[in-house]
Amino acid sequence: MRLRREVVGHMNSVCTLSVTSFSLPADLKSSSRIRGAAAGVAREAGLSSSRIYDLQVAVSEAVASAIEYCCLPGDEVRVEVAWLTDRLEVRIHSPRPYSAALGPRLLSHQGGFGLPLMASLADQVIVRRRVGGGATLAVVFSLAPCGLPTG
Numbered sequence: 001m002r003l004r005r006e007v008v009g010h011m012n013s014v015c016t017l018s019v020t021s022f023s024l025p026a027d028l029k030s031s032s033r034i035r036g037a038a039a040g041v042a043r044e045a046g047l048s049s050s051r052i053y054d055l056q057v058a059v060s061e062a063v064a065s066a067i068e069y070c071c072l073p074g075d076e077v078r079v080e081v082a083w084l085t086d087r088l089e090v091r092i093h094s095p096r097p098y099s100a101a102l103g104p105r106l107l108s109h110q111g112g113f114g115l116p117l118m119a120s121l122a123d124q125v126i127v128r129r130r131v132g133g134g135a136t137l138a139v140v141f142s143l144a145p146c147g148l149p150t151g
Helices: 028-045 049-070 104-108 114-121
Strands: 002-006 014-025 076-084 087-094 124-129 135-142
Touching: 014 028, 028 049, 028 076, 028 087, 049 076, 049 087, 049 114, 049 135, 114 124
Parallel strands: none
Antiparallel strands: 002 014, 014 076, 076 087, 087 135, 124 135
């Protein structure tokens, strides 16, 4: 795991406090490392224990979805955990766009709860096709104003 953390300046009226980014093999075993990194930033940002648990579950589903539907053996996923003044975003960037053909569980109905579960836990779920190829799946958790802990 190659880890890079940087403090970033202002973007419009929202200040990015830090971005932690790394790449991992597109393997479900990578999920625990991604969850751990996201939980560490969430604790620093003042997210409550219950919201950190929600974040970890949503991130697990996001990673599984990205790997199942956007990756082939040998691919890597790039992960960014961005702490902004008003929210925490965990972004999973995959090398290919979403495709049901890459996700055998979708067709056999053996998958998890995926997007509905992420949407029930996170404040926002974003799925987008990236310019130049690939896809990004992000889960967003709102933070209390001025960095105060959330309930």
